[in-house]
Amino acid sequence: MDSGRITKEIYEISKKGSSYGLESTIALARAVKDPQNKLRFVHIAGTNGKGSVLSYVSSVLTCSGCKTGVYTSPTVMSYYERIQIDGREISPDDYLRLAEYLLDICKKNKLSPTIFELETVMAFLWFAENNCDIVVLEAGLGGSLDATNIIETPEVCVITSIAKEHTQILGNTISEIAAAKAGIIKPNTPICVGQVDKEAYEVILKTALEKKSPVYSVQPEQVDVKAFDLSGSIFDYKKYKNVEISLLGRHQLINAALALEVINVLKSKGFNTDGLKEGMKRAYMPGRMEVVRKKPLFICDGAHNPQGAASLRKTMEDYLGGKKLIAIIGILKDKDYKSIINEILSLAKSVYAVSTTGERGLEGKAIEKIVRERGIPCTLCTPTEAAELALNEAKEDEVILACGSFTYLGEVISYGKSKQNIK
Numbered sequence: 001m002d003s004g005r006i007t008k009e010i011y012e013i014s015k016k017g018s019s020y021g022l023e024s025t026i027a028l029a030r031a032v033k034d035p036q037n038k039l040r041f042v043h044i045a046g047t048n049g050k051g052s053v054l055s056y057v058s059s060v061l062t063c064s065g066c067k068t069g070v071y072t073s074p075t076v077m078s079y080y081e082r083i084q085i086d087g088r089e090i091s092p093d094d095y096l097r098l099a100e101y102l103l104d105i106c107k108k109n110k111l112s113p114t115i116f117e118l119e120t121v122m123a124f125l126w127f128a129e130n131n132c133d134i135v136v137l138e139a140g141l142g143g144s145l146d147a148t149n150i151i152e153t154p155e156v157c158v159i160t161s162i163a164k165e166h167t168q169i170l171g172n173t174i175s176e177i178a179a180a181k182a183g184i185i186k187p188n189t190p191i192c193v194g195q196v197d198k199e200a201y202e203v204i205l206k207t208a209l210e211k212k213s214p215v216y217s218v219q220p221e222q223v224d225v226k227a228f229d230l231s232g233s234i235f236d237y238k239k240y241k242n243v244e245i246s247l248l249g250r251h252q253l254i255n256a257a258l259a260l261e262v263i264n265v266l267k268s269k270g271f272n273t274d275g276l277k278e279g280m281k282r283a284y285m286p287g288r289m290e291v292v293r294k295k296p297l298f299i300c301d302g303a304h305n306p307q308g309a310a311s312l313r314k315t316m317e318d319y320l321g322g323k324k325l326i327a328i329i330g331i332l333k334d335k336d337y338k339s340i341i342n343e344i345l346s347l348a349k350s351v352y353a354v355s356t357t358g359e360r361g362l363e364g365k366a367i368e369k370i371v372r373e374r375g376i377p378c379t380l381c382t383p384t385e386a387a388e389l390a391l392n393e394a395k396e397d398e399v400i401l402a403c404g405s406f407t408y409l410g411e412v413i414s415y416g417k418s419k420q421n422i423k
Contacts, residue, residue: 006100014115025117025147031105032121035128036151039069042262043151045139045181046160048308049194049255051285052247053160056259058136059283061266062086063275069127069135071120071148074406076286076302077413083123085130090123098122116140120147134271144183156265157184157191157213160258162200163307178203187211192261194218195254216261223253230291230319232281244281248289248299249315256280287409289315292416296394300413302406306336309343312403316347326394328386328402328412329371330354333362340404341370347401350393351378352386356407383411391419 029036042057044050054072061068070084080089102118102125105111113121120140127135134155139146143159162178178200185191185207193204195218208215224236232246237257245256259280267273287302289312303312316325327348331337333356345351351371353364364380371378381389390400402412 003096006096006103009103010099010115010118013113013118016112016114021145022147022150024111024113025120025150027109028102028106028111028113028117028121029124029150031109031111032102032125035121035124038128039124039132039151040134041151041154042134042136042156042158042266043139043148043154043184044137044158044160045143045146045184046158046194047163047177047181047305048311049160049251049258050138052252052255052283052288053158053194053259053262054136054138055247055283055285056245056256056280057262057266060259060263060273060276060279061134061136061271063279063282064272065275066133066271067131069123069130069132071123071127071135072138073116073140074302075410076406077410081286082119083126085127085132090126094126095122098125101125114147117147120150134266139181139184142177142180142183144180146184149184153186154184154189155269155271156262157186157189158193158258158262159184159191159196159204160194160255161307162196163305174199175203179207182207185211185213188213190214190216190265192216192218192258192265194258195220216265218254218257218261220254220257223257225253228318230297240276243277245283246281247283247285248291248319249311250318251311251315252289286413287406290413292413293419295396296391296398296400298391298394298400298402298416300402300409300416302409303340303403304332304335304405306339306343309340309403312401313343313347316399316401320347320399323399324349325399325401326350326352326390328352328354328383328390328400329367329404330356330364330383330408331362331367331404332356332360332407333366334360335405337362337366337404338370341367344401344403345371345374345376348376351376352390353378353380354383354386354404354408355380356405358407361407383408384415387412387415391416 075081083090227234303309353367355364368378
């Protein structure tokens with residue numbers, strides 16, 4: 001295996017950017033005998049909360065003895081974490097082996113997939129050859145025309161939330177975006193829905209009725225919080241009592257309740273869910289309100305759109321009670337970065353602005369301009385410099401928050417953890 005050649009070809013494909021449609025993925029999957037048809041799926045779409053719901057559901061299934069595949073994005077700590085089985089990432093050797101196989105197939109059949117399309121089929125191949133009992137599959141963009149939507153009949157579909165995003169592709173209204181997300185709904189397949197507004201829910205319900213698919217919605221008023229602090233939360237939801245979760249934030253209570261709705265459907269289909277309580281507590285996603293150290297308190301969260309940033313602001317207010325924090329901010333330019341920054345600035349006493357990389361990267365100078373217009377001190381620096389400077393600035397009882405995009409958080413998390421273990 002010529003790993004150098006394969007790596008170079010993968011890099012060239014990754015520069016192509018993204019596409020929106022199923023034809024290329026269908027053609028590539030067909031050329032390798034449709035491995036997705038050998039698998040069972042939970043398919044998750046939505047604006048925010050996909051990764052968290054995926055983490056809860058997959059953790060419960062793994063703790064219940066199911067061999068569970070996970071396909072997720074974006075990655076935070078490792079490129080290979082996007083493809084996992086029972087928490088074990090695909091190895092670099094397996095990745096390159098399957099990439100070489102697929103690249104040869106592409107050449108023989110004159111196919112030109114994007115990197116996401118190639119890796120989606122790669123994941124299906126790896127899950128199939130490892131005989132996974134079930135795969136928890138996260139849609140990348142939208143739903144109806146996302147590469148993951150080539151699967152035929154999942155066990156359950158999930159829509160976590162709906163907000164304006166990728167409007168140039170998904171549409172300019174909540175209804176249009178909801179319709180794109182609802183495209184994952186398959187005939188006679190249960191659909192679990194998180195907390196969405198009336199406009200979005202009506203679109204989802206209409207699609208579900210047309211496809212004769214039963215709908216199970218989260219009932220926020222039935223989430224009864226027993227404990228809520230920086231160690232996690234304990235809550236009751238319907239028949240589930242004293243459920244513990246470690247992921248932080250009030251929004252995680254809704255994500256966890258949605259996961260319980262999904263688990264309930266899977267149980268009705270014969271899946272073992274005996275590990276529910278252990279799985280919910282063990283669920284972990286890097287860069288989601290992650291406490292990387294406690295003195296000073298250093299939190300990293302990939303809130304990358306206005307809805308996520310607003311939720312993050314409310315969560316920090318819950319935990320901090322009005323205390324001002326030191327913020328590290330890096331955002332992609334195709335996001336509504338002004339709205340995201342303004343949500344965070346309401347809590348900040350100082351800011352370290354980080355440039356994000358790649359075609360979608362935003363220069364830190366754009367962040368600095370907005371911050372300084374609000375009269376808040378701001379320093380331009382790299383992610384590692386930001387973490388180092390923030391730790392030097394912060395007193396032991398102060399708080400550092402790194403947020404805005406997952407693309408740089410891995411570097412910040414690694415630095416924060418290397419300097420002091422969590423006490």
